[in-house]
Amino acid sequence: MAVADVETPPGAGTVAPRLFSGRTILASGLLAGVIGAYVVLAGLYAAFAERWLIVELLTVSQALLAGTAAVAGWRFAGRDAAAAAPSFAVAGAALAGAVAGLVLGAVVLFAASYNLRWIFVSLSPPLLAGLRFGLSPAASLAVLAGAGAALSAAGALCRRLPRGWRRPLLVGLGAVVAAGLFSSLVQTLLSTNAVTARLGDLLYVYDGLLSSGAALVFAVAVVGAALRGWPAARSGVGRIMPPERWRRRIVVVFGIAVIVAMPVATNQFIAQVMTIVGLYVLMGFGLNIELGLAGLLDLGFVAFFAVGAYTVALLTANGALAVAHLTFWEALPVAMALAAAAGFVFGLPVLRVRGDYLAVATLGLGEIVRVLVLSDMLKPALGGSQGIIDIPRPSIGAFTLASPVEIAYLALAACAAAAWCAWRMQHSWLGRRWLAVREDEDVAQALGIDLVKVKLLAYTIGAAFAGLAGAVFAAMAGAVFPHSFQLLVSINVLALLVVGGIGSFAGVVIGSLALIGTPELLREFGEFRYLAYGIVMVAMMRARPGGLWPAAPHRPRREGRDG
């Protein structure tokens, strides 16, 4: 059943009919419709329904559904065959979008008439009413179909625009979405000084981005992106900008400066978010050594974090469970040493286990530790499910690091120290041996690398980093409970490594900011973070296995010296 069957001009060949067969359109539309229905049924729509992307104009939920249709159209028009017949591409996309809208509408109507709330908890009557627009069933279906068609066509049109037009448009849209989603963060940043505060008032209102603000952001972003692509402007700017080599370093330095300034510049909530991100960066460095450099997938990683935290707790707490009453700085090396020892003990039995089996074995070991810590058997020593409370904050001389901002700087300092250590190790003889082991254990062994020593060092050092993170966590939280040390933490760290780039330390920071920072900043999103992790992990492996900031490929030295 080919739509464009009748009047195919001789030169266009069989390509056009194949793209625009009913099947392709139907399949695209169904997929988009199912995704839209999923967004509604899985509670994503309900969670974001109150949050404005652009105040009084577009909620995040509506944007999400609209985005689905637009992306469907984009992808439809992106197929190879569409290049031959652009107008058909747009028409086909519109049809697909209509199908998607109909599917969503059908699901909504079905859910409304047969009370499905006992199955899908988020299908509240107000939500369903909102999606029916208060119209008769046929009319609401028509509205959804029409909206789907329009958005999908828009997406297809966008795809078929020439590059010079397309890029600024996308940048503009992206800027508006970012400004709208992260409105509270941006507002806080803008309110730090008088100059930008005026800008903030212009763009935002308490609830979110104003429509005028959105237009402004869009305009600025589009102009900026257009200028970037414009050759004349490029050469002009190119004369004042530093050369390419320096650009990356400047970005990194600037990024570091921003990160260092943030806790003080913004409020306590952001400082706390940064502390948590910092802790995950520390753990990410540790797992990066184990997985990224040495190729050992350790899902029991949270156990080392727990050892570090509990050590600090047991050595510094004011309560009865404490073994000693040291200061944080005295307990810190002990915590790292004990965590490293735990890494050694974990690594020893599983030295000869590889691949998937290693992942499951370490998962088992991590769970054993968690169950033991939670158990009544060890309650007299570790506090059982009630944990250890009343852990004092660290102090330097007379100055106590009490507020979240100060703790954030502690975490940042720890991250900096760890980053330096990790960087040095990566580029040392040990780092090269790890890379060899990661690539092929048998060949590495044949080359004379002592697998036992190298693997155990990976476990030990990775665990030490996690122990450091645990120690800072104990100081930050003031109390440690077994519930903070579940497998989910290990999965978090793995996810941020995958997103940032396995083997790349800068990637760890990016991954942390993306996966840990974002859910903290978008509160409603917090419930769906693991859902997002799941999608992101699969998508990342599909689209960018190297991660967002991939590790530089290992280049052998050319001078002929021993590597």
Added chain:
Amino acid sequence: MLRDWLRRLTWVDLFLVALRIAVLLLVSTGAWGSLREARYSAEHWTYFVGFGLTMGAIYALLALGFTMVYGILRLVNFAHGEVFMVGAFAAYFTAVPLSSSGLAAGMPLLAAAVMLACAMAVAAGVAVGVERIAYRPFRRAGGYAPLITAIGASFFLQYSARGMFGPRSRAFPEIAMLNGQVTIGAMSLPRAQVAVVLAAVLVMAGLWLIVVRTRMGKAMRAVSEDQHAAILMGIDPDRVVVFTFAVGGAIAGAAGLFYALTFKQVVFYMGFFLGVKGFAAAVLGGIGNIPGAMLGGFLLGLAESTGPALFLEGFGIDSPYQLRDVIAYAMLVMVLVFRPQGLLGERLAVKRA
């Protein structure tokens, strides 16, 4: 020859030997202590063994799914536990209307059949979907990509279920026929557990028939033994993979129903750790080995159930049942470290490096 072996001995080998001895000592002292204390009566032991067999049946069904997929794809299907969970929810959503309309009470066998069919069908569908979306694109990719996508798929399913069905556990409706106890000889066991074990054995028998007697089953065995030879024989590996996932998923769905009947509740996070234990059972019996999976499942269930009473009591530990997970995971780690081929041996063409 002994000198040769001594010369090649490393301190890691010594450590592993020491670990074996330590575990043996632990188990024997514990068992001796418990039996000497004789804290539990015959009735208690009957209950432990019965519960162990029930859990064992569920683990066995899960292990079968893992072992079949691993035998063909060399992939740990982390999402299998979630397929189990989906089956349990499907059974729940069928059971509620059946129960409230009175059909469950009036025609219990028909109601049970409907629930089982729904659970198996939905679970099989989800399993096939997961294979298509999360596993097939990465089949040729090496490294950790398949494992990471498996974990990602698992979390996606888990938290989708949470988003759709809510974070709280749901009580499975009562089936009147399964309440109460059944007396077999001198022992008295809960009816639900006996029914579950019997049904599970029937499902396993059905699977055995499929694998041994049908053409598709023969194709499965062929692909798991040597994929390339199977292709040369005209077998389409993709179809076999889909079939394997479907059958494994269906069995997991049945296991979900059985779990719901035993524990009378379903919740979104029930699948993950049961899946891990199911994998432990599969490895225990020998990965790729179907009788091995069944054996491993029952062994793990019994060990988990009788273990705390049998040898943790001997150490004078309070509430040893909290540590039953420790026993299960310790068994998993021990098997992976000391005998990765499992009790009945692996059935794979190329051994995992």
